[in-house]
Amino acid sequence: MTPAARTQAAIELLDAIITGTREGGAAADTLIARYFSTRRYAGSKDRRAVRELVYAAIRACGEPPVSGRAAVRLLAMTHEGLASTFDGSAHGPALLGADESVAAPGIVPAWIGAALDRSGVPAAEWPALVDRAPLDVRIRQDADSAAIFAALPQAEPIPGLGYGIRLPAGTDVSALSGVVEVQDAGSQAVSLAADASPGMTIVDLCAGAGGKTLALGDAMGGQGRIIACDVDRARLSRLAPRAAKADLSIVETRLLDPGREAVELADLAGTADVVFVDAPCSGTGTWRRNPEARWRLTSDRLRRLVATQAHVLDLAAPLVRPGGALVYVVCSLLDDEGAGQINEFLSRYPDWQVSAPMLPFGRDHGRGRRLTPAHDATDGFFVARLLAPC
Numbered sequence: 001m002t003p004a005a006r007t008q009a010a011i012e013l014l015d016a017i018i019t020g021t022r023e024g025g026a027a028a029d030t031l032i033a034r035y036f037s038t039r040r041y042a043g044s045k046d047r048r049a050v051r052e053l054v055y056a057a058i059r060a061c062g063e064p065p066v067s068g069r070a071a072v073r074l075l076a077m078t079h080e081g082l083a084s085t086f087d088g089s090a091h092g093p094a095l096l097g098a099d100e101s102v103a104a105p106g107i108v109p110a111w112i113g114a115a116l117d118r119s120g121v122p123a124a125e126w127p128a129l130v131d132r133a134p135l136d137v138r139i140r141q142d143a144d145s146a147a148i149f150a151a152l153p154q155a156e157p158i159p160g161l162g163y164g165i166r167l168p169a170g171t172d173v174s175a176l177s178g179v180v181e182v183q184d185a186g187s188q189a190v191s192l193a194a195d196a197s198p199g200m201t202i203v204d205l206c207a208g209a210g211g212k213t214l215a216l217g218d219a220m221g222g223q224g225r226i227i228a229c230d231v232d233r234a235r236l237s238r239l240a241p242r243a244a245k246a247d248l249s250i251v252e253t254r255l256l257d258p259g260r261e262a263v264e265l266a267d268l269a270g271t272a273d274v275v276f277v278d279a280p281c282s283g284t285g286t287w288r289r290n291p292e293a294r295w296r297l298t299s300d301r302l303r304r305l306v307a308t309q310a311h312v313l314d315l316a317a318p319l320v321r322p323g324g325a326l327v328y329v330v331c332s333l334l335d336d337e338g339a340g341q342i343n344e345f346l347s348r349y350p351d352w353q354v355s356a357p358m359l360p361f362g363r364d365h366g367r368g369r370r371l372t373p374a375h376d377a378t379d380g381f382f383v384a385r386l387l388a389p390c
């Protein structure tokens with residue numbers, strides 16, 4: 001592809017991504033993969049260059065831009081070489097017009113900026129929210145770590161995480177699948193708040209495809225019971241093969257029917273040493289990986305998420321045994337979903353106690369702990385640990 005054709009491809013992709021965020025379409029990564037699956041003429045260098053341009057444009061625009069062309073024009077203001085690709089050639093973008101629109105530079109949409117501000121995340125920390133993330137992986141506790149470091153010579157241990165290593169973004173770890181799990185250091189850290197140990201019964205109430213389930217199972221040394229639940233059949237169906245690959249036979253999955261969860265969980269009432277609630281959230285802490293998600297969030301969607309979080313907390317509480325723990329996690333930095341949600345929980349359940357989660361990262365925030373990309377070089381999280389009355 002010519003440089004101009006790469007620019008045009010990035011513009012077309014950005015148009016699809018912008019529409020996708022407005023209309024609930026697929027994630028940028030999926031749209032990029034689909035785009036190239038029907039354009040076999042694009043070589044790996046073309047794909048990489050287009051992808052980088054697309055993500056640079058997404059990162060540069062806080063508010064959703066009016067078009068892909070306006071977003072790339074913003075980058076072209078400071079990149080002479082890029083501006084020259086608007087050359088009107090056969091497969092390239094039309095020549096630049098003097099008065100066509102250019103996207104405004106920014107980091108987050110104004111309304112989310114105000115919410116971050118109210119949540120005590122200073123503007124100085126916002127650029128890190130959309131920075132590129134490294135590749136973090138968790139090594140299985142029984143794996144031969146010397147062999148893994150030999151296979152991955154650029155690996156660096158992550159201080160504070162016994163089994164976490166950091167690699168340059170894009171490192172291929174597929175040959176080590178089952179022995180290492182791709183998992184952000186923040187996700188690894190918040191799993192430690194469960195203080196999982198062999199023999200426990202843990203309900204992972206919002207298990208999804210099981211990223212944290214596998215970390216909990218590994219910490220349990222494969223002894224005990226994990227009941228991994230979710231309402232999303234497709235996500236949950238990915239868990240069992242992953243658990244099998246990681247030799248974790250203690251994981252059972254339970255697909256819940258939305259609206260009937262309490263009935264379907266009734267047999268577990270009062271039995272769990274830990275109920276782990278990795279609640280559905282706005283994902284404001286994970287924009288490093290999918291920066292277009294900040295264009296997708298609306299105040300209505302946030303309100304619905306906050307209501308769902310309260311609902312899953314109410315499902316979780318009766319499952320905890322007397323004196324057991326409820327661990328609440330969101331990959332969000334907004335207090336409505338984190339510190340505020342826990343305040344609301346404690347006003348509904350006044351006889352529960354707060355217990356400080358022992359984490360290697362983060363800062364105390366509200367009645368829990370918060371990790372931020374700027375402070376901890378991890379995805380952003382809020383985590384709280386609550387103890388049921390004895």
Ligand SMILES: C[S@@+](CC[C@H](N)C(=O)[O-])C[C@H]1O[C@@H](n2cnc3c(N)ncnc32)[C@H](O)[C@@H]1O
Pocket residue numbers: 205206207208209210211212213229230231232235256258261278279280281308311312
């Ligand atoms: C943040 S994701 C979980 C990620 C997962 N724990 C991991 O580590 O990969 C939140 C999950 O909550 C699930 N969820 C939403 N409503 C739920 C409900 N009422 N009961 C159980 N799970 C629910 C969603 O389907 C989603 O998979």
